[in-house]
Amino acid sequence: MTRRFILGTIAHRLAILAYVAVALFPLYWLLKVSVTPNDLLYSEGVRMWPSRTSFEHYAFVLEHSDFPKFFKNSVIVSASTAFIVTILASLAGYALSRFAFRGKYWIVVLMLLTQMFPLVMLVAPIFKMLAPLGLTNSLTGLVVVYVAFNVPFATFLMQSFFDGIPKDLEEAAMIDGATRFRAFRQIILPLTLPGIAATLGFVFTAAWSELLFALMLISGVDASTFPVGLLTFVSKFSVDFGQMMAAGVMALIPACLFFLLIQRYLVQGLTAGAVKG
């Protein structure tokens, strides 16, 4: 029995190790090439680690390319989107959690439907709608579009967090002398900080990774977000792998940071969605 237990445990650990290796290897490779100096790039192509490391690619990308601008644009767009979505989703999620009203069914249906159909269908019409408004090739236009795309999921997320807070807290506050909105702001919102953090994280990551609409709506270098910038870089300079990989590593940093912060809540939130005060 003990031997089987040990064998089972070893097999289990090996399997986990295999998964970790597969999960990390592409990222490791990215890192590896990004620190391989240009002269060793092709000769040492398949080695696990270069004989000499250098940060020349990072230096180049940071100083001589437009990547800092792309990075900045992405941060602006993603942060703005996350912030605005959280506000809208908190309000709407609160409404769905607390009130029973006739329009509720239709609002839920609307939000579910938007999660279902392929957004790529809207690429052409949205372009044509935003063009006369001057919102193509602008970060503002992107933010408007991204906010609309992310609000439904964020609303459901916030709703589940609100559901975990007892209703009589607002009622006590209203009897104490607060309007419902004040009770919402002063009593309920502070109790959903984990939910707000999770929503901010999710939306930031989603906006950071969005490619197709950015590609479609942004044509100029000045307004390019990171994905667009990276792709144009790739197609123009398809030989400078070292630099591209360095840029790729830098693209990872915000996303991974946010993810590590919120990954605790993912399983927890999916299982329960309840916040105990």
Next chain:
Amino acid sequence: MGRIHDQGPAEVHEEVTTASLTATRRSTPVLRRLAVASEPYLYSAPAVILIAAVMLVPLALGFSYAFRDVKLLDPFSGGFVGLDHFRELMGDKTFFRALKNTVFWAGASVVLQFSFGLILALLLDRPFRGRAIAQALVFLPWAVPSFLSGLNWAWMFNPVIGPIPHWLFALGLADAPDNILSDPHNAMWGPIIANVWWGIPFFAITLLAALQAIPRDLYEAASIDGANAFQRFRSITLPFLAPTIAITILLRTVWIANFADLIVVMTNGGPADRTQIVASYIFTQAFRRLDFGYASAIAVVLLILLMAYALLIVLLRQSLLKRA
């Protein structure tokens, strides 16, 4: 005591100053009732209006484009062409190949993501030393932006800079260390593998959450009754997981079928449109050829197919519920 006027969404404030004890049969007055009834709408209005403006309006617009000639570069386009686009679509070989590819792409991706995700979830279900770190590391691919995942794998498939062609050659699986993405017969596997790598965490997280919701004492009771690990899996885990599995797979399949990012990034639909799926075909028509009309026509067909799929699921669910 002072009165506070806080400008919230529902701020209609009525005060009755006359004291009257005549018990007339009246209820809360209309204005206040209106204020209370409109509260939920005021809270949800900003979100709903934005969604309607940015998603519903273009949907309707796109629908109309399918019947018009809309080319971005042609200032004289915009005229009504009826079913011309659809006729063109019926004869479009790329479109039909895209349909086939969509099925293959979605099928292979979902099967692989689900299987590996389930195994991972089962591995993570029981606590062990280092589980927290292992969990964080193993879920990391999900944090990687999809376009980067695509580029990353594209580079790894590239014999110039990546290890995979050389390993495949060394293992005897390939005749020469070529880029799989340039091979018309196998190019589809490139994005699929990238998709699987990126998508395993989602399934693993969802299934793990479902697994952890299963009450432990069921397993203990089964152990006492004499069931081994496999029997416990079959009689407890699977039935409990079944609803989650069903919903997740159904929804995820649709989502993956329409997930065009990886294909656009890794192959652009090539070589020679051989890796196009319907969603990426729409995108390339709109983005590269700037033919909004044709792209919208393809989108309409896609929407019809999606509705048929949704209908199928609803009918399936009805019949399953009837049987249960």
Next chain:
Amino acid sequence: MASIDIAAIHKSYGSIPVLHGVDLTIRDGEFVVLVGPSGCGKSTLLRMIAGLEEISAGEIHIGGVCVNDLQPKDRDIAMVFQSYALYPHMSVADNMSYSLRLRRAAKEVIAGKIATAATTLGLENLLQRRPRALSGGQRQRVAMGRAIVRAPKAFLFDEPLSNLDARLREQMRGEIKRLHLRLGATSIYVTHDQIEAMTLADRIVAMNAGLVQQVGSPLDLYARPANLFVAGFIGSPAMNMFEGTYRAHGAGFAVITKDGAAIPLGRAYPCEDGTSVTVGIRPEHVAISSAGGVAAPVDLVEPTGFGTILHLRAFGTDLKAFTLERQTVRVGENLPVALPPERLHLFDAQGIRLG
């Protein structure tokens, strides 16, 4: 402090009526308990007084002012919730001072009122703690403290003791009553527990199925229940009830049970000979004596320490008797049982009290 007038109150959720017309006047300083089973509408009525539910029809006046169109925050009432509803992210002191801070009261005023309330409730050492660091009883006292600090026109209690265990409930009951004696505040208290109702109330409002069944002092409801519902709801163990026919019998009247036994009545009742009636008698009034009783076999003996509940079979029905005397009787033995006529309650076929 103020009086509360409830006039012709109806409440429907959509097309489902929940309250069918409630009229009630609560005097200034009175402690009124709304009691009844789940779903009878007592909580709904309380919440309508608080402003947390819309009024479908009728009027509510607090202190002479019609409050139908006032938001909860403008009605000047305080409420103690079943789940305490303490703000988890605030200290006890902040919880209690929230309402005052909303009204922008001066800091010294706030501090003074909190100190007074804390002393009254024994919370002086807990002021800086968070709710999660408090026991159930302490939380309930903080909830009451929050209400006291406001010095409102009326206190509303929504089943505040239901979440506490039995021992704590007893203790808190006493504290609530002592608090009421001290503050003399108009209070409306909702509970499903008839013991709480009996011990706390100046007047009890018994409710069932959206209607007021009886309003009166606790002893009124105990001694002269207006209908079968009140008779069966008040008093524990519950009143014995069985059916029979009212007939002239010998020199007076009696109720003839189904198996023909005659239960003598002490006087005439306002109903006709031959009417179907329900007879009620409280277990504590069933006489277990050696003189002139019917021999009844014992089914079950439940000693409570304080007294004994005996389950008997007599007059063609199951009868419960409660006696303070020590009982050595065993199951199967017989006991002489008599029903003193002055302790009988008669109800007609609709369940309304006769005489």
